[in-house]
Amino acid sequence: MGHRVRxxxxxxxxxxxxxxxxxxxxxxxxxxLSPVVPSENVGAHGSLVxxxxxxxxxxxxxxxxxxTKARALGDRRVVNFNATYYGGGVAETLSSLTLLMNTLGIExxxxxxxxxxxxxxxxxxxxxxLQGAPIDLTSTKKRIYEEVVFENAVRNYxxxxxxxxxxxxxxxxxxxxxxxxxxxxxxxIDLSHPDGATWTYLAPFIERFDAVILSCPEYRQELRTPxxxxxxxxxxxxxxxxxxxxxxxxxxxxxxxxxxDRPLVVQISRFDRWKDPQGVVAAxxxxxxxxxxxxxxxxxxxxxxxxxxxxxESLLKSRDERILVLSHGxxxxxxxxxxxxxxxxxxxxxREGFGLTVAEAxxxxxxxIGGNVGGIRxxxxxxxxxxxxxxxxxxxxxxxxxxxxxxxxxxxGERARETVRERFLLTRYLEQYLDLFNSFETSxxxxxxxx
Ligand code: UDP
Numbered sequence: 001m002g003h004r005v006r007x008x009x010x011x012x013x014x015x016x017x018x019x020x021x022x023x024x025x026x027x028x029x030x031x032x033l034s035p036v037v038p039s040e041n042v043g044a045h046g047s048l049v050x051x052x053x054x055x056x057x058x059x060x061x062x063x064x065x066x067x068t069k070a071r072a073l074g075d076r077r078v079v080n081f082n083a084t085y086y087g088g089g090v091a092e093t094l095s096s097l098t099l100l101m102n103t104l105g106i107e108x109x110x111x112x113x114x115x116x117x118x119x120x121x122x123x124x125x126x127x128x129x130l131q132g133a134p135i136d137l138t139s140t141k142k143r144i145y146e147e148v149v150f151e152n153a154v155r156n157y158x159x160x161x162x163x164x165x166x167x168x169x170x171x172x173x174x175x176x177x178x179x180x181x182x183x184x185x186x187x188x189i190d191l192s193h194p195d196g197a198t199w200t201y202l203a204p205f206i207e208r209f210d211a212v213i214l215s216c217p218e219y220r221q222e223l224r225t226p227x228x229x230x231x232x233x234x235x236x237x238x239x240x241x242x243x244x245x246x247x248x249x250x251x252x253x254x255x256x257x258x259x260x261d262r263p264l265v266v267q268i269s270r271f272d273r274w275k276d277p278q279g280v281v282a283a284x285x286x287x288x289x290x291x292x293x294x295x296x297x298x299x300x301x302x303x304x305x306x307x308x309x310x311x312x313e314s315l316l317k318s319r320d321e322r323i324l325v326l327s328h329g330x331x332x333x334x335x336x337x338x339x340x341x342x343x344x345x346x347x348x349x350x351r352e353g354f355g356l357t358v359a360e361a362x363x364x365x366x367x368x369i370g371g372n373v374g375g376i377r378x379x380x381x382x383x384x385x386x387x388x389x390x391x392x393x394x395x396x397x398x399x400x401x402x403x404x405x406x407x408x409x410x411x412x413g414e415r416a417r418e419t420v421r422e423r424f425l426l427t428r429y430l431e432q433y434l435d436l437f438n439s440f441e442t443s444x445x446x447x448x449x450x451x
Pocket of ligand 1: 088269299300330335355357
């Protein structure tokens, strides 16, 4: 990053209202050094979202406490590695979190592994296996995985103060660097039932790390490396979560021909077997024997997930006048509008590391029916701020109950928003990272005693 941009961000972290980097740059070199600031991150002051923007939600004390922790880190350089710049919750949170860290003076970078289709086929299988699916872990698969990560290591020079590698795709990176800084493995997957052989293969990589972050305490594994538990969180200011007017929502729904004459039941997910879209269709069909509604299954495809196309194709067979299967999930305003307009959001996952879509819908005051698995269980308190379900029948029953009872929808929705304000805003996640960064000690060991 250019020095010019860096000093602007520092000014912003000091509380001054810095002009947008890049927007006022003159011609020539200065412009080249300046990043394009995406409008998604334009906050209340027409600048990058600042910690102070969160004051209405976390209070002045919260802002001060977090700023102090960030200051203690000085201009520490942090690099994140993951496998996709787009699609899924990891990219979603990295995009907001790295920007927020930079506004606080921490030099947080985000690098994405370059992978081949073969590589992503193997890493999706590893991902599925860590969530409990069977895998034939051949030496060819291991070679493809390790070779591509090695090539990425060759291309990426690191002299950072902290390295964070996300999910299994990035694990072997640690084999290819002389370690000058703490390395953290951040795993976002539901590790409640990992495949034994896969875990045995990956554990030696994991144990070379200095800390492991998992999303939920129940994912804890037998490891020598210390494990901590941070749940992801949402950015309330980006295009996906910011307030929308009714007219804006109407416009987005009309644009995609989504009918609003009946209540909407909505699931928004990557096209992925663990999200159980077929189960959602079955529950909806059962529910509509008693109530009228329209189901919208909105999805997108992550660049590191080669299975999405086949799942999407198979879902198309379920389409009818009242079951819409849309692949326009890249339109974040549509995601926002649907989560707001839905009478009920469903996230009927069979495995779910955390489930950002749950927090996103809850933030909008919409009641969520979630699969009783993984991170969803930490967000939804059954019957208090949403419902947890373990079968198609249970999901159908809750859809009917919610569609028939507007008062219940309102009560659960209000509690849901409060849950997110208290526990699932990005500042809480940021603070956990800062606490972890501040917990590493430097040790200087003599290799030998000089004569
Ligand atoms: N998402 C989206 N469009 C879609 C499907 C998903 O923008 O069509 C977003 C969703 O809003 C959330 C993220 O992708 O921010 C998914 O994160 P989650 O933790 O729910 O699931 P993951 O895909 O990481 O398993």
